[in-house]
Amino acid sequence: MAILSKDEAQAILQKVLSYSTADACTVGLSGRTTGNIRYARNSVSTAGAQDTVSLTVEASFGKRSGIATCNEFDEATLRRCVQRAEEIAHLAPESPEYMPPLGPQTYLNPPSAATTPLTPTGRAQAAADSMALCAAKNLAAAGFLDGGTRFTALRNSKGLEAYQQLTSTNFSVTVRTPDGRGSGYALGDVTDVAKLNTKALTQRAADKATGSLGAKAIEPGKYTVILEPAALMAGDDLSLLGGLMSSLDARSADEGRSFLTKKGGGNRRGEKLFDERINIYSDPMNAEVPGQAFDGDGLPTQRMSWVEKGVVKNLYYSRFWAQKNNVAPTAYPSGFIMAGGTQSTADLIKGTAKGILVTRLWYIREVDPQTLLYTGLTRDGTFYIENGAIKFPIKNLRFNESPIIMLNNIEAIGRPVRLAGCLVPPLKIRDFTFTSLSDAV
Amino acid sequence: MNRRDFVGLTGLGATALLLPSLPGFGAQRVDPSRLLEPGADTILKKRLADAALNAAKSAGASYADVRIGRSLNQYVFAREKQVQNIVSTESYGVGIRVLVNGCWGFASTSVVTEASLVATARLAAEIAKADAKIQKEPVQLAAQKGYGEVSWRTPIVQNAFEVPVKQKADLLLAANAAAMDAGASYINSALFQVNEQKYFASTDGSYIDQDVHRLWPTFNVTAVDTKSGKFRSREALSAPVGLGYEYLTPSAAEQVRGPQGTDTIGYKLRYDLLADAALAGKQAKAKLGMKSVTPGKYDLVLDPGHLGLTIHESVGHPTELDRVLGYEANFAGTSFATLDWKAKNLPYGSKEVNIVADKLQPGAVGTVGYDDEGVKTKEWDIIQAGKLVDYQKIRDQAHIVGQKESDGCCYAQSWEDVQFQRMDNISLKPRPTPLSVDELVSKVDKGIYIAGAGSFSIDQQRFNFQFGGQLFFAIEKGKITEPLEDVAYQSNTQEFWGACAGSCDQRDYRLFGTFFDGKGQPMQSSSVSHGSATTRFNGVNVINTARKV
Numbered sequence: 001m002a003i004l005s006k007d008e009a010q011a012i013l014q015k016v017l018s019y020s021t022a023d024a025c026t027v028g029l030s031g032r033t034t035g036n037i038r039y040a041r042n043s044v045s046t047a048g049a050q051d052t053v054s055l056t057v058e059a060s061f062g063k064r065s066g067i068a069t070c071n072e073f074d075e076a077t078l079r080r081c082v083q084r085a086e087e088i089a090h091l092a093p094e095s096p097e098y099m100p101p102l103g104p105q106t107y108l109n110p111p112s113a114a115t116t117p118l119t120p121t122g123r124a125q126a127a128a129d130s131m132a133l134c135a136a137k138n139l140a141a142a143g144f145l146d147g148g149t150r151f152t153a154l155r156n157s158k159g160l161e162a163y164q165q166l167t168s169t170n171f172s173v174t175v176r177t178p179d180g181r182g183s184g185y186a187l188g189d190v191t192d193v194a195k196l197n198t199k200a201l202t203q204r205a206a207d208k209a210t211g212s213l214g215a216k217a218i219e220p221g222k223y224t225v226i227l228e229p230a231a232l233m234a235g236d237d238l239s240l241l242g243g244l245m246s247s248l249d250a251r252s253a254d255e256g257r258s259f260l261t262k263k264g265g266g267n268r269r270g271e272k273l274f275d276e277r278i279n280i281y282s283d284p285m286n287a288e289v290p291g292q293a294f295d296g297d298g299l300p301t302q303r304m305s306w307v308e309k310g311v312v313k314n315l316y317y318s319r320f321w322a323q324k325n326n327v328a329p330t331a332y333p334s335g336f337i338m339a340g341g342t343q344s345t346a347d348l349i350k351g352t353a354k355g356i357l358v359t360r361l362w363y364i365r366e367v368d369p370q371t372l373l374y375t376g377l378t379r380d381g382t383f384y385i386e387n388g389a390i391k392f393p394i395k396n397l398r399f400n401e402s403p404i405i406m407l408n409n410i411e412a413i414g415r416p417v418r419l420a421g422c423l424v425p426p427l428k429i430r431d432f433t434f435t436s437l438s439d440a441v
Numbered sequence: 442m443n444r445r446d447f448v449g450l451t452g453l454g455a456t457a458l459l460l461p462s463l464p465g466f467g468a469q470r471v472d473p474s475r476l477l478e479p480g481a482d483t484i485l486k487k488r489l490a491d492a493a494l495n496a497a498k499s500a501g502a503s504y505a506d507v508r509i510g511r512s513l514n515q516y517v518f519a520r521e522k523q524v525q526n527i528v529s530t531e532s533y534g535v536g537i538r539v540l541v542n543g544c545w546g547f548a549s550t551s552v553v554t555e556a557s558l559v560a561t562a563r564l565a566a567e568i569a570k571a572d573a574k575i576q577k578e579p580v581q582l583a584a585q586k587g588y589g590e591v592s593w594r595t596p597i598v599q600n601a602f603e604v605p606v607k608q609k610a611d612l613l614l615a616a617n618a619a620a621m622d623a624g625a626s627y628i629n630s631a632l633f634q635v636n637e638q639k640y641f642a643s644t645d646g647s648y649i650d651q652d653v654h655r656l657w658p659t660f661n662v663t664a665v666d667t668k669s670g671k672f673r674s675r676e677a678l679s680a681p682v683g684l685g686y687e688y689l690t691p692s693a694a695e696q697v698r699g700p701q702g703t704d705t706i707g708y709k710l711r712y713d714l715l716a717d718a719a720l721a722g723k724q725a726k727a728k729l730g731m732k733s734v735t736p737g738k739y740d741l742v743l744d745p746g747h748l749g750l751t752i753h754e755s756v757g758h759p760t761e762l763d764r765v766l767g768y769e770a771n772f773a774g775t776s777f778a779t780l781d782w783k784a785k786n787l788p789y790g791s792k793e794v795n796i797v798a799d800k801l802q803p804g805a806v807g808t809v810g811y812d813d814e815g816v817k818t819k820e821w822d823i824i825q826a827g828k829l830v831d832y833q834k835i836r837d838q839a840h841i842v843g844q845k846e847s848d849g850c851c852y853a854q855s856w857e858d859v860q861f862q863r864m865d866n867i868s869l870k871p872r873p874t875p876l877s878v879d880e881l882v883s884k885v886d887k888g889i890y891i892a893g894a895g896s897f898s899i900d901q902q903r904f905n906f907q908f909g910g911q912l913f914f915a916i917e918k919g920k921i922t923e924p925l926e927d928v929a930y931q932s933n934t935q936e937f938w939g940a941c942a943g944s945c946d947q948r949d950y951r952l953f954g955t956f957f958d959g960k961g962q963p964m965q966s967s968s969v970s971h972g973s974a975t976t977r978f979n980g981v982n983v984i985n986t987a988r989k990v
Contacts, residue, residue, distance in 0.1 A: 038962050040768040043577035046859055047568055048547065048963070056470075067528075069470045071551065084472060093524045093610070120571065128575045142770035144962040174771040180779070183770075236772065236964065255627060256665035256672055259990060263670035362774075363898045367909060367929060370672060371988040375907050375929075377900045398898075398905055398931065404990045435984060436931050438905035439777070 002033040002051045006163040009153035012055070012073060017155060019082040022059035022089065026101050026156040026298075029055050034148030037123040041140050042131045049120065050148075059085040063098035066091070097320045099297075101156040107300050110290035113167040113192035117148045126171075130202040134175055139206055143173035147193060154298045162294045168421070169193045170235055174380060175205040176441075177213060182393075183441050184208025185360050185380035187230060189420060191290055208359055208381035215393040217437055218384065224355035224411065225432040226348050226385070231358040231378075232427065235420040238364045242420070243374060244403040245280070245336050248306060250315035250325070259372045259404060260315065267315060274310040274407040281305045282333035288418050292334040299331040306336065310407075340413040340425030348414050348428050350388045355428070357383040357390060361399070373402045377438055396441075397434040406432065471531045473515065476602040480511040480533070480638050481553070483590070483650050490642035493537055493558040498644065500566035502539040504582055506643040506814060507562075509535050509553070510856030513636040515602065519613040520629045521621065527606055536856040537562045541569035543579030547859040583839040583847050585816055587646025593810025594652040596803065597685030601634040601656055604686050612689065616718035620662045623722030626672075630660035630718070633681070633956065635968075639813075647815040655806050655968055656688050657681035657956060658714050664725035673728035673926070675721040675911055678705075678746050678893050679712045681954040681968060683808045688712055697949055699744060700882045702921030703914050705892045707746055709951050710804045724912060731926040734913065736985045740888035740942075741930060741978045742881060747910050748869070749953020749971035750894040755934040756789075756796055757867040757971065759903035760823050762834040766841065773960050774901025777934065778829055780842070788827045790938025796824040798833055798865035800849055805866040805970035806954045813860040816849035823867060827938070835862045854965040861965075864958055868972035871950045878945050878975045888916035889928060889983060894953065896929065907931045909986070927987040942977040949974040 004012070009029045016027045031053035038046045056069045059082065066088025070081040118126065123145050134141035147169025154162040172187035186205040190196045232241045253260035253267035260268045283303040284291030294300055297319060305313045314330060322329035349357060359381035367373040378396045385391065406429055414426035490507040497505035512532040518525040534551040535558055546569025550561045601609075613630045620628045637653040663674045682688050691713035699705030706713075706720065743751070758764060759776040767775055778789070800818035802808055811817055814836055822830050832842060835851040853860035882890065893911025900906070913928040914921045932940075954970040 036963060040770055041578065041766070044544070044572045044575055045768060046545065046547065046861075047572055048859065067470050071469070088470075088472060091606075092527065095525075096523055097525075120568075124571065124575060131575075140767060140770070142767060144771055146963065172771060176767070176770060176775075180775070185771075236962075256667055256670070257627065257663050257674075261670050261672070263668070265667050362901055365896045365898045367896045367907075367986045368927070368988065369674075371990045373986055373988050375896065375898045377898070377905065379901055396900060396905075398900075398907060400907075400984070400986065402988055402990055405988065436905060436907075436982075438900045439933070440774075440900035440902035440904045 002031045002053055003149050003151055003165065004029065004031060004053065009151065009163055010155060010161060013153060013155035016055065016057060016078050016082060017157060019079050020059060020157065022061055022086050024060040024101050024157050026058045026154065027055065029053065029153045030151065032148060032150040034146065035120055035123060036144065036146035037127045038144045039127050039131060040142035042135050044127060047120065055081060057081050057085040059089045060098070061089050063094040064089050064092045065095065065098065099319045101158045102160050102298050104159045104161070105298060105300050107162060107293040108284055108302065110284045110293055111287055112165060112290065115192050115194040117167055117169060117193055126198045130173055130198050133199060133202050134206060137206060138178055139209055140176045140178065141173055141202065143171065145171045145198065154294070156298065160298045162298050164293050166292070167191055169196055171196060171198050171201060172235065173202050173205045175202065175209040177209055181441055182209045182213040183380045184212060185230065187235060189235065189418065212381050212393040215395045217395045220397055220434040220436050222431040222433055224352065224428065224430045226345060226352065226355060226357045227427050227429065228345055228359055229417050229419045229424040229426055231361045233419045233422055233424045237362065240361065240364065240374060240403045240406065241338065241424060243364065243366065244372065245306070247372060248315050250317045251321045253315060259370060260312065269312050269315050272311045273404060274307060275410040276310040277410055277413055278307050278310050278407050279339040280307040280336055282336045284333070286337060289335050289337065289421055289423055295331040299329060301331040301333055304330070304333065335421035337423040338416060338425055340416045343412065343414045345414060345426045348412055348426055349385055349390065351412065352385045352388060352428065355385045356394065357385055367400065371402050372404055373400060375400045396438040398436045398438060399433055400435045401433045469531050471529050473529045473606050475531055476513045476515060476529055476636070483640065486640045487642065487648055489553065489555055489558055490640070490648065492555045493562045494642060494644055496559040496562035497537065497539045497566060500563050501541045502566055504540040504644050505562065506538050506641065507535060508813060508853065508856050509640040511638040512855055513602065515634045517606070517609050517613060517632045519610065519617055521617055521627065522614065524610045524614065527610065532855060534856040535561065536853065536859065537565045538859060539565045539569055540580055540582060541566050542573035544569045544573035544576045545580060546572065549857040580837045581840045583836040583845060585645050585836060585847070588649065588817070589646065590648045592650040595654040595683050595808070597654045598687035599685045600654065601686040602636065612714065616660060616714045619715050619719040620722035623719045624664060624726030625662045625722035626665040627663040628660055628718070633657040641811065641813065641815055643815045645815060649811045649815060651810060653809055654685055655681060655683055656685065658689060658712065660718060660721070662718070662721040662725045664729055666729050671729055673725055675725040675728065676893060677721065678707060678717055678911070679714070680746065680952050680970070681806045681956050682710070682804050682952070683806045684710060684804055689714060691716065697951065699892055700878050700890055700921050703890060705912055707744055707951050727924065728926055731924045733927045733987050734925045734983060734985050736983055738980045739983050740885045741981045742885060742888055742890040742916065742975060743978065744892040744975050745951035745973045746893050746953055747891050748973045748976055750897055751908055752867060752869055752971045752973060753955070753969070754897060754899045755903055755906060755937065756823065757864045757969070759934065760829070760832050761862060761864060762832040762838045762842065763862045765832060769960060772962050777902045777904055783829050786828065788939060789824050789829045789935060790827045791941045792826045793941045793943045794824055794827045794938050795870040796867060797821065797870060798823050798848065798867050800865050802866045802868070802970065802972065805952055806956065806968035807866040807970055812849040812851045813853050814847070814851040816847045816851065818849040821848060833862065833865050838862065852967050854967060858965050861961060863960065863967040864969050866970045869944065869976065871947045871974035872944045874946065876945050878949055881945055881975060881977055882916055882921065883919040885916045885977065886918060889925065890914040890916055890921060891928070904933050906934065927985050928983060929986050930981045930983050932981050937978060937981065940979045940981060942979050944976040945974040947974065
């Protein structure tokens with residue numbers, strides 16, 4: 001029963017709400033039918049499948065709230081769940097930041113996928129093809145394919161009703177040479193699994209692996225770099241752009257503990273902090289990266305500009321912080337879009353006299369929240385560029401750099417591609433700071 | 442949940458160490474009183490497990506194990522004067538792993554009945570049969586004798602769930618007040634409590650009942666200077682521990698003073714939350730006006746609350762055999778310490794470096810009696826006098842290094858996840874002869890003392906790393922002279938451990954720990970501790986992390 005239709009989900013939620021005796025009650029249903037396969041050394045290591053539905057009840061009396069959950073849907077269980085949420089609410093301390101539930105909202109209808117997600121056999125076949133491609137070239141593949149369908153439904157005692165179904169499939173693969181001296185990586189994520197080409201991605205990782213053999217050491221320092229999208233955004237790790245976008249919080253800026261804090265108090269919304277070519281927005285209706293139509297509170301998402309011509313246009317305001325500051329609250333988007341031009345990574349390389357091509361950045365951690373300084377390393381394919389062409393692979397390097405500085409040192413912005421539910425262009429940046437060499441391959 | 446989501450969700454980004462995924466997140470929310478109710482008895486669990494094992498054997502399994510898990514968690518969060526959230530969760534279900542045609546199959550269910558377990562065992566066998574067709578390396582499982590019916594429990598004094606929620610919330614609010622009174626502008630505090638009730642049964646004839654407890658009080662204090670827009674923070678110097686609520690009863694005997702002139706206090710197996718919060722408020726405020734470090738080579742003196750994370754990243758991970766072999770190549774990475782590298786007998790570190798794996802260590806968060814594939818846990822040597830002597834390995838890996846038995850370090854974060862090789866408690870042995878921290882510092886001509894773990898990053902083969910910290914002090918001519926800011930050090934694993942000039946003795950020995958060691962796809966979190974005494978490393982490259990934006 002994992003994927004319920006809008007009517008099935010709302011019928012359950014309506015019944016659950018009818019059991020509530022609280023001042024306010026919000027109920028949510030979410031479920032997923034997903035599966036994965038993992039392989040390494042050209043052999044399957046694990047495979048799994050998940051088929052779950054869960055109900056959450058949040059009951060409030062005044063400013064006291066309690067939450068209970070269950071995953072069985074007979075009437076007795078549903079009644080007990082509501083009762084338990086109400087009991088917990090009575091015992092809870094009053095929250096000075098309590099916000100009553102939202103009333104009815106109007107939601108956008110983001111585009112959905114036309115294709116049914118992969119079956120276990122389909123996943124096994126994709127993995128087998130990826131491994132076969134590498135085995136034929138005497139290379140070792142390690143990959144992970146994970147995907148399926150999820151739904152979320154919300155309803156509350158003020159009349160709010162929300163429902164959305166989303167599909168997604170993620171694939172990543174690392175290909176290594178048998179001597180361990182070459183390594184390449186590629187990843188992709190799609191809403192419609194028909195658009196996922198695991199063979200092409202494996203081929204790209206294989207090319208990076210063989211191309212990175214015989215890497216030379218160069219002196220650390222400031223270099224012009226071309227950061228491929230996977231060096232800017234990651235699906236399973238912190239990233240330079242992901243880190244920046246999750247730091248646009250109004251409250252921490254207003255409280256004085258963010259790079260967006262203004263000297264003397266307040267925040268830097270409206271200030272030009274980046275190169276004027278930088279434009280970042282979110283749009284749940286984008287055909288290539290359809291997003292969530294509402295956030296956890298039921299607040300509708302909409303097209304929203306975060307950075308326009310280098311100016312910070314908007315910050316995230318929670319409902320509580322928005323009310324306190326007399327501004328509109330901001331729904332937290334499921335992804336963002338960084339606008340770009342038409343040049344591919346290959347075009348950017350052609351236009352570069354001297355520089356470094358970075359496939360991927362790894363183990364990124366914040367060093368100083370005051371300046372949003374991050375450290376991390378290049379990984380799985382780093383190359384030296386001279387006179388518009390890749391000359392030779394180079395050893396990996398550690399960087400210490402802030403996305404704020406980086407987005408002021410823009411030389412060129414390429415064509416955005418989908419990555420981790422976002423659209424991210426390759427960027428050519430001058431004076432990117434590498435601080436030491438690594439022997440890692 | 443991945444790292445990115447988690448950091449965004451908690452707002453405790455810096456505190457949420459290593460690939461975080463809150464244990465129990467997504468489990469059923471329950472009333473706190475439920476956390477003290479007993480789970481199913483071992484008679485019922487044995488009957489259920491036998492049914493599943495028989496079904497697995499009938500479906501063609503040459504080996505099978507069943508894990509009936511009940512996971513109980515409670516989290517209390519507070520900021521300044523308010524309790525933000527109290528969450529109690531319970532998760533109950535069964536994971537079944539079978540070996541059919543030389544291939545593993547795994548399936549899990551939250552429906553704990555005989556019929557459901559039989560069906561789940563059959564499903565696991567079906568998955569194994571399907572994947573065996575594209576399997577290239579058949580599993581070779583090290584033999585393991587059955588232990589019969591045995592049990593193990595974390596030796597706790599007081600179950601944290603027996604302490605009323607209000608008392609715990611009041612303790613956090615008192616800590617918050619202590620920090621604010623001492624100069625903090627903000628404080629986020631949290632108390633994590635975990636009880637894993639694990640029943641393991643296998644076709645080897647083991648029926649193992651375990652009751653595992655863990656606790657972690659922590660906070661992050663921020664001081665703000667509105668005029669300049671500058672802010673600085675200081676995290677708790679506590680550690681996640683394999684102890685009960687007794688960890689929160691302060692004891693002078695369990696406190697260790699840092700070097701003279703530093704005003705720092707480290708904690709062994711008892712923690713003083715209020716004293717540490719007050720000190721953190723004072724230190725965070727002082728950080729707003731500290732001298733910025735001059736980059737260069739320094740002799741580093743690292744306290745155990747800091748060094749534990751460096752041990753974790755630069756010794757714990759590279760000596761995990763699955764990483765060495767390439768099974769983690771697509772996510773966490775591989776290792777420089779390959780079988781070929783080990784065969785060359787090159788030094789991992791100086792002769793001062795002796796590192797052990799110990800899954801029995803009292804107070805450590807990774808400590809259990811038996812691992813998640815029915816192997817009794819033990820202590821063994823990883824590095825002896827600077828040479829790598831062994832890896833961390835489980836039953837299907839032992840044959841690869843010519844060994845006959847597992848080290849007992851197999852773990853799954855819950856019943857619904859498949860078990861695999863995870864890091865043991867990996868610790869640096871203290872100096873066998875007496876040496877105090879003041880004596881250690883007195884011999885340093887130009888150095889920096891670092892307390893507490895901060896920013897951390899290391900490459901995918903564990904060569905190049907960079908670490909920050911919580912508190913930094915300059916050492917000149919054998920004396921602590923002044924506090925410093927903007928300090929991080931960069932080194933290479935073999936160079937760093939090669940520069941190890943020895944530790945203090947057992948009196949200074951303490952545990953660092955984490956709840957959030959992440960590995961695998963889908964990612965799983967595991968808890969692990971790392972012990973050491975304060976240790977000196979000569980001539981390490983220190984950078985200045987201050988920037989202008």
